[in-house]
Amino acid sequence: MNPGHGIIGCGRVAPNHVDGFRSLGNWELLWACDRQQDLAAEFAARFGIDGVAGSASTVLADPRVTSVSIAVDHEQHAALATAALTAGKHVLLEKPLALCVPDAEALVALANNRGLVLSVVSQHRYDPLVREVRRWLHEGLLGELVYVQVTLEAQREPSYYTQSYWRGTWAGEGGSAVANQGYHCLDVTRFLCGELVVKAAVVGRSQLGRVIETEDTLSALLVAGETPVTLNVTVASSTTWRSRLEFVGSQGSVCFDLDHPGTLRRAEGNRELEDRAAAARCEIRSEPAPGIDYYGISHRAQIADFARAATGHGDLDEGPEVAVGMVSLLTDLYQASGARPVLGQHIDT
Ligand SMILES: NC(=O)c1ccc[n+]([C@@H]2O[C@H](COP(=O)([O-])OP(=O)(O)OC[C@H]3O[C@@H](n4cnc5c(N)ncnc54)[C@H](O)[C@@H]3O)[C@@H](O)[C@H]2O)c1
Structure with missing residues (x-):
């Protein structure tokens, strides 16, 4: 059986994920998921995807799903990636990994503990x-x-x-x-x-x-x-x-x-x-x-890297640790400017 993939969040960047997984040739795009279900249906029709879901839990419960793209607002990255990894799915997460360093580190630890691939888009x-x-x-x-x-x-x-x-x-x-x-x-x-x-x-x-x-x-x-x-x-x-x-x-x-x-x-x-x-x-x-x-066009190359790692053919070229570094750097920039309030953790550690 070919590996299966679901896209959670059908907004501006989601077409790049469809293109990347379709370019692989041997992956099935199984689900278009958006909590605005009309958007998910429109997206699925536009790209010829059979499954339409209004909730990530439907996608995560599907045993045919090997991996998911998470392409939603930044605040939900930590919670949705935690849910997907906990359900045993490999995760391709749009940037940034999380909004605070403890959440970013917790996600990398969770993926490592479960032996799952977590890749943060840095195309x-x-x-x-x-x-x-x-x-x-x-x-x-x-x-x-x-x-x-x-x-x-x-x-x-x-x-x-x-x-x-x-x-x-x-x-x-x-x-x-x-x-x-x-x-x-x-x-x-x-x-x-x-x-x-x-x-x-x-x-x-x-x-x-x-x-x-x-x-x-x-x-x-x-x-x-x-x-x-x-x-x-x-x-x-x-x-x-x-x-x-x-x-x-x-x-x-x-x-x-x-x-x-x-x-x-x-x-x-x-x-x-x-x-x-x-x-x-x-x-x-x-x-x-x-x-x-x-x-750009390089979601395609990053998705090929993700697919290779998710099917057990080597490590990611760019592991999620680099994305933890980005969360840390963004935190330092906002702290130095005095502009951002302290953002709370979403994952209990
Ligand atoms: N790598 C890049 O070049 C690039 C470019 C654009 C956006 N992004 C990133 O992609 C992510 C999404 O950005 P966008 O511009 O596509 O956002 P968007 O607002 O256009 O789309 C987000 C979609 O997610 C849906 N959504 C929200 N919560 C959901 C949930 N719990 N379950 C299912 N669907 C849900 C929303 O209804 C919306 O349709 C962000 O992290 C952003 O930074 C990356």
């Missing part, structure tokens, strides 16, 4: 360009890193928040510009240059503050080892989406956009770096994205 770690830049950094093609500059300029209309039951609230989203949209550029920066330590952070709310209680902008100074890293993220720009990472080293500099398809803007400073960049520009082809274009 841009699987982008071919990101992996190529990581090789250049590890091979020393940039020399010593002098500084790193990370920016996300995005636009979110007030209606994006006012029409949502969870966005723009501390309890539901856990923070906005950086916890949600800025998550990936921060995650990729950690992937490329290691752990980040927060030195200072400031939030802004001047544009969307009348409709959200969270931040629309966050700027921070961090360090990776001794390398300064500046971070500027906003959802209050007039640009729909532009996520840019710039690594300046003593021997070479690289600048690229994380957006689909991952545009290499600049790689210069020495012949080898320039040759490798020219080759990467030829080799890395863009493909149409299955969902919203700036989510």
Whole structure:
């Protein structure tokens, strides 16, 4: 019997999960589940999925279900992932893993104790360009890193928040510009240059503050080892989406956009770096994205990694521990800014 999968939460990101599991070829998509059952039915009809459920418990009770995607608001990640792991299902959880470090650690421990795969979506770690830049950094093609500059300029209309039951609230989203949209550029920066330590952070709310209680902008100074890293993220720009990472080293500099398809803007400073960049520009082809274009195409690669691990063919390339690190870093950023109230645990430990 082929492995079976259920999707819990049929919102904006769910099509990327359908695409990823369909691309595997030998997995059955069994359930579309949303507590707004009309949405689940619409989604199931659109993607040719037989099972429609209004509650995760229906999906988790199905013995044909090997694994589930959880793609709901941030507040429910801990409780739903706990329920799924307790029911013996492998879990592909949208980011972030949880809203506080104790919940994040408890989920990783639960998955380990039960021998189940828990994978937290960090699709841009699987982008071919990101992996190529990581090789250049590890091979020393940039020399010593002098500084790193990370920016996300995005636009979110007030209606994006006012029409949502969870966005723009501390309890539901856990923070906005950086916890949600800025998550990936921060995650990729950690992937490329290691752990980040927060030195200072400031939030802004001047544009969307009348409709959200969270931040629309966050700027921070961090360090990776001794390398300064500046971070500027906003959802209050007039640009729909532009996520840019710039690594300046003593021997070479690289600048690229994380957006689909991952545009290499600049790689210069020495012949080898320039040759490798020219080759990467030829080799890395863009493909149409299955969902919203700036989510990219790499859910597919992460889902292939998940499926391999869930069927007992090796460990995840990117285990859930990296996602615990992200929960911790987000906590530090909000603490340094003084903006976020303390968020309670959802899992009793
Ligand atoms: N990796 C990425 O690039 C990416 C992109 C977008 C969103 N996300 C993440 O995906 C998650 C969902 O985001 P979204 O934008 O799709 O949200 P959304 O609000 O569009 O969709 C969430 C859906 O979950 C449903 N839901 C809520 N509680 C439920 C429950 N208990 N059982 C079943 N259904 C339930 C809601 O009715 C809603 O339809 C978030 O964690 C978000 O950060 C990731």
